[in-house]
Amino acid sequence: MSTLPENKCEAGCDHQHTDLEALNNRVAELEKNAARTIEQNEELAELYVMLAAELLEDDGTLKEILDLFAKAETVLQATLALGEDDEIRRQLGNVYLHRAVAYNDYEEFEPAIESYGLAVTTLKPLESKGDGEAKYDIAGIRLNRGIIYHELGEFEKAKTDLDESFTAFRAVEKISDLDTRFYMAKVSVSQGNLFRDMDEPLDKIVDAYNRAMRLFVELIDIGQMEHERELANTLLLRCSATYENYMVREFESETECLNKVGDVLIDVGRGIEILEKLAQNGNFENQFDLFMALKTEGTILLDINKSEEAYKVFDRSIRDFADFINEDDPEVLNAFAEAYEKRGIASLNIGNSKESLSDFDKTIEIREKLSSKEFGLDEDSRFNFLLTLAASYAHRAHAHATFDNAEDAKKDAQHGLDIVHSLKEEPGGEELEEIRKLFENLLEQIK
Numbered sequence: 001m002s003t004l005p006e007n008k009c010e011a012g013c014d015h016q017h018t019d020l021e022a023l024n025n026r027v028a029e030l031e032k033n034a035a036r037t038i039e040q041n042e043e044l045a046e047l048y049v050m051l052a053a054e055l056l057e058d059d060g061t062l063k064e065i066l067d068l069f070a071k072a073e074t075v076l077q078a079t080l081a082l083g084e085d086d087e088i089r090r091q092l093g094n095v096y097l098h099r100a101v102a103y104n105d106y107e108e109f110e111p112a113i114e115s116y117g118l119a120v121t122t123l124k125p126l127e128s129k130g131d132g133e134a135k136y137d138i139a140g141i142r143l144n145r146g147i148i149y150h151e152l153g154e155f156e157k158a159k160t161d162l163d164e165s166f167t168a169f170r171a172v173e174k175i176s177d178l179d180t181r182f183y184m185a186k187v188s189v190s191q192g193n194l195f196r197d198m199d200e201p202l203d204k205i206v207d208a209y210n211r212a213m214r215l216f217v218e219l220i221d222i223g224q225m226e227h228e229r230e231l232a233n234t235l236l237l238r239c240s241a242t243y244e245n246y247m248v249r250e251f252e253s254e255t256e257c258l259n260k261v262g263d264v265l266i267d268v269g270r271g272i273e274i275l276e277k278l279a280q281n282g283n284f285e286n287q288f289d290l291f292m293a294l295k296t297e298g299t300i301l302l303d304i305n306k307s308e309e310a311y312k313v314f315d316r317s318i319r320d321f322a323d324f325i326n327e328d329d330p331e332v333l334n335a336f337a338e339a340y341e342k343r344g345i346a347s348l349n350i351g352n353s354k355e356s357l358s359d360f361d362k363t364i365e366i367r368e369k370l371s372s373k374e375f376g377l378d379e380d381s382r383f384n385f386l387l388t389l390a391a392s393y394a395h396r397a398h399a400h401a402t403f404d405n406a407e408d409a410k411k412d413a414q415h416g417l418d419i420v421h422s423l424k425e426e427p428g429g430e431e432l433e434e435i436r437k438l439f440e441n442l443l444e445q446i447k
Contacts, residue, residue: 020054023047038088041079045091048072049098062106069099086126090134093122097141109148116145132172136180139168143187150194159198162191178224181215185227188212189234192241202245209238229286232274236293239267243300261304268297288332291321295339302342307349314343330370330377334385337366341392344399353403360396367392386423390416390435394442401446409446413439 030036030044052068054060076092079085096119103112119141126134146161166187169180192208216231243264251257275290298313317339324336344359369375371385393416400409417439423432 020051023051023054027051038079038082038085041075042088042091045072045075045095048075049095052098052102056102056105062102062108065102066099069095069102086129086131089122090126090131093119093126093134093137096122097137100141100144104144104148109152113145113148116141116148135168135172139165139172140183142168143183143190146187146194147190150190150197155194155198158194159191162187162194166191178219178222181219182227185212185215185219185230185234188215189230189237192234192237196241196244202242205241206238209234209241213238228274229278229289232271232278232293233289235267235271235274236296239264239271240296247303258304261300265297265300268293268300272297287321288324288335291317291324291339292335295335295342298339298342298346302346302349305349307346311343311346311350314339314346318343325366330375330381330385333366333370334388337363337370337388337392340366341395344395348399348402353399356399357396357403360392360399363392364389364396383423386419387435390419390439392416393419394439397442397446406446410443413443413446417443 027044027047030040030047033040036044048068048071052065052072055065055068072095073092076088076095080088080092096115100112100115100119103109103115120138123134123138127138142161142165146158146165149155149158149161166184169184169187172180188208188211192205192212195205195208212234213231216227216234219227220231243261246257246260246264251260272290272293275286275293278286279290294313294317298310298317301307301310301313318336321336324332327333327336340359341363344356344363347353347356347359367385367389370377371382371389373382377385393412397409397412397416400406400412417436420432420435420439
């Protein structure tokens with residue numbers, strides 16, 4: 001029976017670090033043996049996978065990792081050719097699964113999809129025999145592959161994989177009750193995210209998130225408190241989806257709209273309460289989740305013209321997480337820039353000219369760093385950050401104009417327009433032309 005490290009539904013291999021010298025010595029010993037038994041072949045393939053997992057954990061090159069998986073595949077296919085063996089087939093399926101995870105970690109998505117497909121094909125004969133472990137693995141593969149399809153914009157393929165994943169996990173729930181409930185919740189979150197991008201009705205999106213939340217609550221109720229973070233983040237995803245829907249919906253009165261948004265803010269507050277408790281342990285991921293939750297709360301308050309309350313929320317997020325400015329992660333830096341920008345807008349709304357301009361200065365400083373070639377991002381990411389940088393100049397131009405700094409306002413508006421003019425529109429795209437018109441209108445208003 002294979003003792004491969006399990007990786008059923010997460011894009012990463014859970015394994016314990018081992019004595020690499022001992023591993024390599026055993027591999028060398030087995031490789032020298034030309035008359036290996038089936039059990040020795042199984043062991044050798046397992047050792048190759050363990051070495052690949054160590055390299056993946058330690059940021060080895062993708063080529064080194066793939067070479068080890070190729071060796072494991074060769075050994076197992078040769079063994080399987082001698083006669084059908086369920087455990088060898090299971091181990092070969094897991095080699096493909098681990099290889100797909102490696103591709104995914106290195107953002108090689110198409111090869112990852114191909115390798116997941118090989119894993120499914122290899123494990124299908126076991127699933128057809130009613131093998132619960134194979135069913136479980138295939139359900140996890142469909143979850144991982146569905147998430148990749150979503151990232152690639154292939155929504156229908158993503159939907160098919162996620163639907164089949166949820167159905168399969170539900171069918172094997174009794175085999176591994178707690179783990180399966182967790183993965184059913186993960187599938188539900190992924191479905192909710194997908195439905196949002198597919199512009200499905202709000203009820204369908206909320207149902208997916210609610211199902212995930214119920215499953216997380218069940219796990220927490222029996223003492224698995226490590227799922228509180230997933231619960232809070234799913235609640236916030238539901239809040240975000242609901243709020244986005246309200247912003248484009250027509251209500252009979254402003255009061256009705258504010259009441260609905262007020263309910264969303266109450267739920268956001270609940271998510272923040274959970275994350276505040278978790279963030280106390282100093283874990284960066286928990287702290288960033290809390291930061292993003294506060295940003296969501298502040299954004300909603302700003303949108304419904306509660307600028308003083310919004311200012312307090314953004315001010316807290318900037319003060320409490322000031323160290324984020326030193327991070328090299330573009331997602332973290334951009335989120336921090338957004339917090340500065342929105343605090344600046346709130347400051348502008350309540351008449352604090354000095355602080356609003358200071359916040360827009362900081363926003364521009366961060367986004368200039370993100371959009372510079374020296375930061376090393378790919379062209380698509382630079383394109384997006386240059387757009388946000390242009391928007392930051394527009395905000396500061398508006399602030400200058402509001403406080404009668406006409407010359408500075410014109411300089412910023414022109415600078416933003418120059419940035420947009422420097423960008424090349426994607427074929428068939430109209431976004432840049434619309435943005436150019438906005439800047440041109442801003443310049444005319446300032447003049």
